[in-house]
């Protein structure tokens with residue numbers, strides 16, 4: 001008998017890319033690489049415990065979208081939404097202090113989420129279910145010491161494509177490094 005899942009038409013394809021970083025700079029660099037691939041209207045959801053590097057990643061993403069280092073607001077703790085002018089508008093949204101559905105409602109998030117800008121959202125899991133149905137999620141986790149595990153997951157075709165390019169660049173980067181190691185070692 002055929003597995004049941006073959007009869008289920010998935011609305012969106014889900015792809016996953018897992019990478020490990022060993023420093024804040026490496027995490028930021030992944031954000032930057034992703035930012036460079038964005039064209040406007042994307043939703044990037046970041047989840048993971050405190051200190052896993054969400055803000056660090058968001059900063060890299062903003063850099064990849066052309067936001068100057070000097071423009072970055074270092075401590076967004078007290079503002080839920082920070083807006084930047086890069087080559088596209090960038091909305092850095094941090095839901096850490098928002099713990100009620102009402103709180104979310106008052107933010108008028110949809111104005112940001114469904115705009116031509118890029119929304120990067122920390123504590124993405126706090127967004128009410130069904131609020132967005134297509135997005136790229138980056139789940140971040142502590143492993144050991146300064147190492148972090150970043151799991152990129154696409155939900156929706158456009159994010160699937162972005163993730164594929166990101167993965168290919170990663171492989172090419174790895175191949176280049178292997179070559180360098182090969183020629184010098």
Ligand SMILES: Nc1ncnc2c1ncn2[C@@H]1O[C@H](COP(=O)(O)OP(=O)(O)O)[C@@H](O)[C@H]1O
Nearest residue numbers: 021022023024027050051052053054055056146
């Ligand atoms: N591999 C790593 N990636 C990201 N941050 C790291 C890493 N290793 C150590 N750190 C440190 O962890 C902290 C991450 O902070 P932050 O980005 O504010 O996390 P979050 O927003 O998830 O709470 C920073 O102090 C950073 O220097």
Ligand SMILES: [Mg+2]
Nearest residue numbers: 054055094122
């Ligand atoms: Mg943070």
